[in-house]
Amino acid sequence: MNDKFSRILDESIERLIKGETIESCLEEYPNDREQLEPLLNTAQLISSIPKVSVSEKYSRVSKARLIARIRRESVQAREAETRSGIGLFDELGLAWHRMWQSILGAKKVAIPVALALILALVLSVSGLLNHLSTTPALASQCTLTILSGNVDVQMPGSNAEKTGTDGMTLNIGTRVKTAPGSHAVLTFFEGSTVKLEPETEIEIQQIEYDNEQPTAIVLKQWLGRTWSRVVKMADPGSHYQIETPSATAIVRGTLFTTEVEATGTTKVATTEGLVSVVAQGDEVYLPACQQTQVDAGEVPSQPQPVPISRSEIIITFDMPATGSVTDPTGSSTGILPSGFYFNQIPESQSFLTAEDRQQINISEPMTGEYIIALRYLSEGQAHFNILGASDGNVVFNYTGNWGAFQEHGWLIHLGIHAESGRIISGEVTSAEPLGEETPEDIVEAPLAGGKASKIMTQDSDTNSTADVDKGKPEDKGKPEDEDNTGDKGKPEDKGKPEDEDNTENKGKPEDKGKPEDKGKPDKAKDENNTGNKGKPEDKGKPEDEDNTGNKGKPNKPEDEDATGNKSKPENKGKPKDKDKPPYWFS
């Protein structure tokens, strides 16, 4: 009976699809009318659901990212095979050489011994051939990047510490310790990174990656503060784990901080994703914007919301540009045009908004210079906005609409003065074309023993100790919600950076968006070597560009120039005229 009715229902639905009405279908099956009608109505209701689609921009950007990833993984796989093959050949050659030496050096060589040696050689060759044909991609190392200061490393099996070098490869069992005021990053094969804050000590306990087996990264954190960015692991059995004297944090794709005090007390706070914290047989889960504390010998405390951050820098980049931010410690967060994503600044986030605009959020910035890099995926002008807000008030707000300068991107220098987690003032001090040297210090394709595509660095600012906003775990206050577990904590106080494509106006709330401020003639026009006109029409309201509808933007300018900061961007280190960006902005 069910089967018969299901057939009637299906046929009726097919007729509806062809354009018939419900009534005509019901007339065909009068005996089943009572049962059929509500189901046909439901079917129609479902078909009325608006279809969610990706935008063309997202399609284009994600396609480029996918192809870049496919090519990168392909190269990595080939390099891995080649490397292991060469290694085996070296060993084989050495074995052969030793054997030959022993044969030459021996007064009497028993035939059975010689045969055994030859047999061993044959077996080695067979083993090599097998190895070449089925080489799993094992990457049991990671790459050390020193952002600033000094880092000591203690090799496995050794008690002695030695000075680490930028770019060195670290094996399982290595201990890494950052000196006071020093910052470093470990980059793993699949892109996960762990940023070490000053006076932090960790040990690499396990790194396993194989196409057939789960990925595993296990670190032991003895002291200090780390910021982990874990690439999502596709295999359910894979995991990233940080053990501390009092707890273990386990994740499969997320952003989180781990802080260990000298007493062994551990604090874990999640920015994105989900972290499991285990101690004394008890386990708590931390979705985004949640934190827990584990005292030595105790179970984890119940998850508590992370306090909303007191201040934030929000930077947005429209297509066709992508961007990154480098903080005074040399840590960077952002995206390269290749689609490579990196996140080294604690509690920062970089994501694509609903309008396919890239947004970078920096929580409680520190005093010092931030460098914003603007890179272009294709020709054309790109709108960007740099907003600083503190306690819900806009402190500074810059906007621009720039084209690439002679196919190069731009570096924008932003000076920040912060105290107690609040932004006191911020101003763009200069802008220059992006040259060979880039501000980021990232390893794009870390493989065992490899150090591919390391980006050159500028001198990093090491003078950050005193001002480093250690980001007490309690002030995470997270972001809009770019975490796929449905993160909340939206700083509803964001408001809109209207878009004063102005010029010298800075932190002067009352000046914001004043039409007459548009493109200060002297700046605007042009050093527009790229034909960039910088029109007033570059508004760019990013009202809510976070793909989860984060609309809170700092409360507008209207008023409180929180700091009374009126000085114009002096352009310290002003670029030459011809290198000036097409727009200056406020």
Add this chain to the structure above:
Amino acid sequence: MDNKRNNIARRKTLTANKPENVRQTDIIILVEKAIEGNVEAFGELYGIFLDRIYRYVFYQVRDRMTAEDITEEVFIKAWNAISSCKGKEKTFSAWLYRIAHNRVIDIFRSREKEQLIEMDPVAEAGSTELEVETEIDHRELLDSIAELPPNQKQVIILKYIEGLDNREIERIMGKKQGAIRILQMRALARLRERLNGGAEEK
């Protein structure tokens, strides 16, 4: 709200949300090239199927970022296993949907294992963009669809949202058409019951 639902239901036709018309022969050619290692050809396939796969995943996970992540993983898996399509280029679409379906199931299973903490109901309802795009009726309906048993949910999404015909659904799900009809009937009945129950509460 009930009136709204009735008004929608009284529309005269059932829209067949057919996928974009890309010639099947073109798709087959692209698949053949991708099998030979042509990344650009695979990129073209990505452009053709991105919307469908994304939508298929999105309506199940109800979160935009998760849907984007899963969609990328689906295509990466597809690329890594593209050689298995050799000789079966015509069924590339069904194969891709199966990868997507399996990946979504994996996510749900791993979430169950991780015992996710109960989430904020507002956040759980889906992304804000969904709220912006859909009426209240649709949100309730989507919630109901999300709560269907996996097979029933899959039939509803593939047929009514993706606009696939029974034959294609048969290939994707690996079930006979009779079974698909039964699943469809049960899914619609369950949805009807849920929506009616919601209307009565109001």
